[in-house]
Amino acid sequence: MRAPYAKFAGYLAILLVGLAAPLLFSAYQSQMAELWLFIVFALTWDLVGGQMGYNSFGNVVFLGIGMYACAAVQVGLFYEVSTYNNARGGGATVFTFDLGQYLEGLAIGLPVGAVLAAIAAAILGGLVLGMRGHYFAICTLGLGIAAGQIANGWEWIGAGSGMVPPTPPAALGDLSRFYYFLAMALAIATFLVLRWLYTTRFRLAINAIRDNEDKAESMGLKTTRIKVMAWVIAAFFLGIAGGLLGNLKRFIDPIDTAFAGATFGVWMVLMAILGGKGTLWGPVIGAAVFQVVKETTWTYLLGWQRVALGLLIVVIVVFFPQGIMGYFRERFPARFGHRVEEAARPDRAEETTG
Amino acid sequence: MSTMLEVENVSKSFGGVRANRSISLKVEKGRIVGLIGPNGSGKTTLFSSIVGTHPIDKGTIRFQEQEISHLRVAEIARLGLIRTFQQTRIYGRMTCIENMLISTSQRGGSLVNLFQVHNPEREKQAEDLLAFVGLHAKRKLQAGSLSFGQQKLLEFAMALMNEPKMLMLDEPTAGINPTLINGVIDRLKQANKEFAVTLFVIEHNMNVIMNMAEHIYCLAHGELLAEGPPEQVRNDRRVIDAYLGAH
Amino acid sequence: MLDNIQILVQAPVITLDLVLNGLLIGAIFALAAYGMALVWGVMNIINITQGEFVILGGYVAVVMGMYGLPPLLGVPVAAILLFVLGWALYHTVIFRIVDRDLFTSVLATFGISIVLQQLMNTVFGGDVQIADAGLGTVLLMDGLVALAEIKLLAFALAAVLGATLVVFLKRSRLGQAIRATAQNARAARVLGIDTDRVYAATYGLNAAICGACGALVAMAYTIHPYLGLPYTIRSFMIVVVAGLGNLAGVIIAGLGLGAAENVAGFVLGTQFQLAFVFLLLVVVLVWRNWRLARRREYLK
Ligand SMILES: Nc1ncnc2c1ncn2[C@@H]1O[C@H](COP(=O)(O)OP(=O)(O)OP(=O)(O)O)[C@@H](O)[C@H]1O
Ligand SMILES: [Mg+2]
Numbered sequence: 001m002r003a004p005y006a007k008f009a010g011y012l013a014i015l016l017v018g019l020a021a022p023l024l025f026s027a028y029q030s031q032m033a034e035l036w037l038f039i040v041f042a043l044t045w046d047l048v049g050g051q052m053g054y055n056s057f058g059n060v061v062f063l064g065i066g067m068y069a070c071a072a073v074q075v076g077l078f079y080e081v082s083t084y085n086n087a088r089g090g091g092a093t094v095f096t097f098d099l100g101q102y103l104e105g106l107a108i109g110l111p112v113g114a115v116l117a118a119i120a121a122a123i124l125g126g127l128v129l130g131m132r133g134h135y136f137a138i139c140t141l142g143l144g145i146a147a148g149q150i151a152n153g154w155e156w157i158g159a160g161s162g163m164v165p166p167t168p169p170a171a172l173g174d175l176s177r178f179y180y181f182l183a184m185a186l187a188i189a190t191f192l193v194l195r196w197l198y199t200t201r202f203r204l205a206i207n208a209i210r211d212n213e214d215k216a217e218s219m220g221l222k223t224t225r226i227k228v229m230a231w232v233i234a235a236f237f238l239g240i241a242g243g244l245l246g247n248l249k250r251f252i253d254p255i256d257t258a259f260a261g262a263t264f265g266v267w268m269v270l271m272a273i274l275g276g277k278g279t280l281w282g283p284v285i286g287a288a289v290f291q292v293v294k295e296t297t298w299t300y301l302l303g304w305q306r307v308a309l310g311l312l313i314v315v316i317v318v319f320f321p322q323g324i325m326g327y328f329r330e331r332f333p334a335r336f337g338h339r340v341e342e343a344a345r346p347d348r349a350e351e352t353t354g
Numbered sequence: 355m356s357t358m359l360e361v362e363n364v365s366k367s368f369g370g371v372r373a374n375r376s377i378s379l380k381v382e383k384g385r386i387v388g389l390i391g392p393n394g395s396g397k398t399t400l401f402s403s404i405v406g407t408h409p410i411d412k413g414t415i416r417f418q419e420q421e422i423s424h425l426r427v428a429e430i431a432r433l434g435l436i437r438t439f440q441q442t443r444i445y446g447r448m449t450c451i452e453n454m455l456i457s458t459s460q461r462g463g464s465l466v467n468l469f470q471v472h473n474p475e476r477e478k479q480a481e482d483l484l485a486f487v488g489l490h491a492k493r494k495l496q497a498g499s500l501s502f503g504q505q506k507l508l509e510f511a512m513a514l515m516n517e518p519k520m521l522m523l524d525e526p527t528a529g530i531n532p533t534l535i536n537g538v539i540d541r542l543k544q545a546n547k548e549f550a551v552t553l554f555v556i557e558h559n560m561n562v563i564m565n566m567a568e569h570i571y572c573l574a575h576g577e578l579l580a581e582g583p584p585e586q587v588r589n590d591r592r593v594i595d596a597y598l599g600a601h
Numbered sequence: 602m603l604d605n606i607q608i609l610v611q612a613p614v615i616t617l618d619l620v621l622n623g624l625l626i627g628a629i630f631a632l633a634a635y636g637m638a639l640v641w642g643v644m645n646i647i648n649i650t651q652g653e654f655v656i657l658g659g660y661v662a663v664v665m666g667m668y669g670l671p672p673l674l675g676v677p678v679a680a681i682l683l684f685v686l687g688w689a690l691y692h693t694v695i696f697r698i699v700d701r702d703l704f705t706s707v708l709a710t711f712g713i714s715i716v717l718q719q720l721m722n723t724v725f726g727g728d729v730q731i732a733d734a735g736l737g738t739v740l741l742m743d744g745l746v747a748l749a750e751i752k753l754l755a756f757a758l759a760a761v762l763g764a765t766l767v768v769f770l771k772r773s774r775l776g777q778a779i780r781a782t783a784q785n786a787r788a789a790r791v792l793g794i795d796t797d798r799v800y801a802a803t804y805g806l807n808a809a810i811c812g813a814c815g816a817l818v819a820m821a822y823t824i825h826p827y828l829g830l831p832y833t834i835r836s837f838m839i840v841v842v843a844g845l846g847n848l849a850g851v852i853i854a855g856l857g858l859g860a861a862e863n864v865a866g867f868v869l870g871t872q873f874q875l876a877f878v879f880l881l882l883v884v885v886l887v888w889r890n891w892r893l894a895r896r897r898e899y900l901k
Contacts, residue, residue: 055704057711127887130894134647134703135886138837142882145830149876202468204448204456211445218405218443219516220431220460229465266715269708278447306719313712317705318697338449338496 015188022180028295029176033248035291036183040190040241041264042271042283044234047194049269050277051203052230053210054133058140060265061147062235064258065120066113066242068157071165071252073112074105085158097166105166110243117239118232125228132213141261148259162253165246179248186244190237191284197233198280206230210278266309273316276325285324357419358383358520358552359404359435364413364423366396366403373399375576376413381520386546386553388567388584390560392597396576397556398440401522405437406430418519432460434519438526440556442505446498450489450508453497454480457512480515486541487511488534502529507538514545520552521545527562535559539566564588572596605868618746619867620860625752626822627859628759629814631852633832634839635763636810639770642845643783643803644699646706650690651836652829653717654808658683658815659824660725662732672732672820676758679812687808691801699800714829721826732819755817762813766806767848779803831878838882841889 018036022029041063049055075084078101087095097105128139152160168175197203205226208216216223246252256263267290275286301308316323322330329336359381366374373396381387391397403410406427415423422430445453458476484490487507492500497508506529513521526542527535539562545551557563563570563584570587572580574596580587587593609616633655640648661682662675694713698706736750770776781789782799790796814832818824835858843850861881866874 055708128883128890131886131890134707135841135890137704137707138647138834139883139886141830142834142879142886145834146876146879146883149873149879153870153872153876196471197469199471200469201456204452205468207448207452208445208456211447212443214407214427215439215443215445216456217427218407218431218437218439219457219512220428220436221456222428222460225465226468262715266711273708303723304719307716307723310712310715310717310719313715314694314709317709317712318694321705333496337494339494 018184018188022177026177029180030248031291031295033176033180033183034245035287036180036187037241037245037248038267038271038287038291039187039284040183040237041268042275042287043187043190043194044237044241045268046272046277046279046283047197047206047234048227048230050272050279050282051198051210052206052227054129054227054231055137055269056140056231057137057261057265057269058142058144058147059234059238059268060144060259060261061124061140062117062121062238063242063245063260063264064147064151064254065117066110066239067246067252067258068113068151068163068242069116069239070106070109070113070243071163071246072157073109074102074166074247077101077105077108082156085156085163088158088161088164095166097169099169099171102166102168102172106243106247110240113243114236114239117242118236121231121235122228125231126224129227129231130224144259144261144265148255148261151254151259157254158252160254162251162257164251167250176248179244183241183244183248186237186240191280193233193237195280202226202229207278262306266313270309270313270316273321273323276323276327276329279323279325279329282323282325289324356383357381358385358417359554360414360416361400361404362414362416364400364403364415365411366399366408367411373576374403374410377573377576377578379571379578379581381552381554382569383552384546384550385569386542386555386567388563388570389554389556389573390558390563390570390587390593391573391579395573395596397573398524399576400573401437401524401556404522405435428460431516434459434461434517435522436513436516436518436520437522438506438509438513438524440524440528442502442509444497444500444505444508444512447496449494450484450497450500451477451480451493453508453512454484454493454515457515459517483511483514484508486514488537503531503534506530510538510541514549514551517549518551520554522554522556524556525558526555527557527559535562542566560588602868602870605870609864609868614742614745615867616864617742619863621746621748622752623860623863624856625748625756625859626818626863627856628756628763628852629817629855630832630835630839630858631855632759632763633811633814634836634843634851634855635766635848636807636814637833637836638840638843638845638851639779639810640803640807641840643779644695644800645703646695646699646710646804647703647837648804648807649707649710649833650714650717651807651811652832652834653714653721654683654687654811654829655815655818655832656721656824656826656829657686657717658812659732659819660721660730660815661812662816662819663725663730663824666732666734672734672816673754675732675816675819676813679816680809681812683812683815684805684809687805688801690808691804695804696797696800714833718826718829725826727826729823729825730819731823732816734820749821752821755821758817759814762810763852766810775799775802831875834878834882838885842885 021032045056045059072081075081078097079095084095124143128136131139151157157163205221208221209223209227213223246257249257252258271286271290272283274290275284276282298305357380362378364374364377377400389397402408404415406425410423414421417433417435422433455476481490481493484493487510489504489508489511497505500508506526510526527538530538542553543566546553555563555567567584570581570584571578572587572593579596580590580593633651637648637651640646658679661679662672665675665678666672690713694709698709734751736754739748739750739753741748770780778794778799779802781794782796786796839851839854839858842854862874862878865877869877
């Protein structure tokens, strides 16, 4: 069988390209780092929206929690967070972070962000995942915006004027390559974890919920718990992604970066659907296609970006809901393992009656 | 012989429609019991009341001596009481074998169990049961692409996969090719004997139910009309009238 | 926050002022919610574009004011223009998603709403705008309760529009066709009702209702290209609380929401008023679902 080797070669190629890309195309490094994070966005959105059929408009909540929590830990380990935010560059104190402090802050901040995001998902999920489909969707829309509004009014984290994650010590030079590799590592880790997860019974359970939740319950599956679990897993990775994104952007605006429902929140959905809901590779492909298209056309679309985005959503949802991978699965079902296997075992029903 | 299921004075109405009125019945352990009645007489409603799909207005339902009328659907299923649906319910976009694998008993199962990868024993059991209902060749097809009759068989196999103590089947032979019906009856009887599953079966096909059940309850207009051994119910004047009146 | 509550307790007249003003805008919320319930009930579509229709209607009044026309005339004009827009949207996009699952319609109308937001932003600019109808203020209780005349007028107009709509749905042929389709689309089709036209009319009618609401909002309050979503959320919340096809419920929930929001805006500070609306949505849904769960049901 050559298939495993081909697969292995494929993974290896992606890894090598990912490692070499920032060196070869350093001008596009930040866009590529963003792409890795987008892959995390799309993969985690699809875990709940695609595999489980619970479409969320509110996953940015976890992104934002991770982002703020990470930055607050990074600062809070060494300074008072509120004075840091009030000073905002000016003021009497100069806030500097030496190498050790910077790395320590990051090493603690990222996991704290992830865990807080996961805890938030567990609590919110317990409250809202008892609802079905579209109620959940609109409820999460409310959650995402409410979170942004609260952050926008919360002085401790800088309220509407936002928060600046610690400035890296000058000795470290430009950190964008460092963050590129962290983003890449996160995307690969997320992918591998989900790939494993989708081989377990957990995927069967969330697929069952997507296909017929009443049936799943009547077979004894405690569906709300399973749904919450899926959301917690998604939130965990999104929390880390948020921490990285905040440091990558070097500025956290409550509504435009952290709880950015209008951009990241919508893009997550779009990327997952574009690539193909409910497939492992779909979100990855969707994220890649979306980021390439966005980066090549965005500057030409100034002022019309959101028009284009809205139209894209309408067109994809209406005409191409199965997405790229879904399209291939429909065209070539056998390649995705859906086939009749005749005479693998005599069918006893026909035996006795035929 | 102990009582598996005991329904006492159960009433259920939907707005003005009184679908079940003060129904009492018993299913003994290890038996095959039938439930018949004209269309709209409240059979499916009674099943739904028992497994907790909706709250009941009045009455008590005991499963193995335990009061279950306040429990949730999943909790009741975990006690070993499983029902199938008149309009089949399967997981349409999953393959047949996946439908089977996720239908295993959740009794005492925790969330952690869901993170297992392979379980050859379970896979063999799933394949055996699919072969048992004649769907082995279709095991890697999407369940939604099966015909109605095949879906009924799949749902039956899924229910057996759950290893229930008691199985409630809502018209298991509806939509099934007449030549296959005898096969299904054999399967049901076999499940009853080999797997020791108590069966409670709604059926419109008189031949099927007479041939299979040891005891039959008949509903009409939401009320229990008659009960007894098959021959007695078949010859009961009120049962005949109810059926003739309904058509 | 506690200080503000204290003020309310010590000076009930301020509470009265807040509640009355809240009830006035609540009528507009209720009217928009009635439109959403109409589309939801008849077409099984949750129309996320609701709020953008409202804001767009507001811009009609603003533009008329700019050209020296009486903004009040904006109410019928906005209704007519928005009807045309709704009708056109139906025939380009919505008709393709009528039979699809609810989430498809949520997402598709969400996409449309993004497009409309940005277009309004490009055309009308990103500033907060109003249409000045040039009316005064009614002062009650020694001037402690101030009610803008335009708000009173808006309330009255919303009530009249709502009543007209109810009568229209009951009496007119189209209204009857709409109600028949809502009950059973297939049966209506068998009876010779052109359900496609009914859907187009329903969607257009809802847009017209929103347009009229918007013109009232622009005169009595303010509009902004990105302020549509809160109106969508309010409508949705009201429908969830009242249930589909419960007119009295919609009115009560709408008025209640208006009052609650106004009081909350005072207590929490206006910067948290929107957060309150969105959180209230979550609370309302969670509470409804919890109530249902006790009856072995859930929101679906
Ligand atoms: N969810 C519901 N809401 C309102 N009425 C219902 C509901 N479910 C059932 N009914 C009504 O309750 C009565 C009994 O219905 P039920 O489905 O239990 O009958 P049945 O005996 O299973 O009939 P059939 O043999 O046709 O399946 C019918 O009049 C039906 O219309
Ligand atoms: Mg029935």
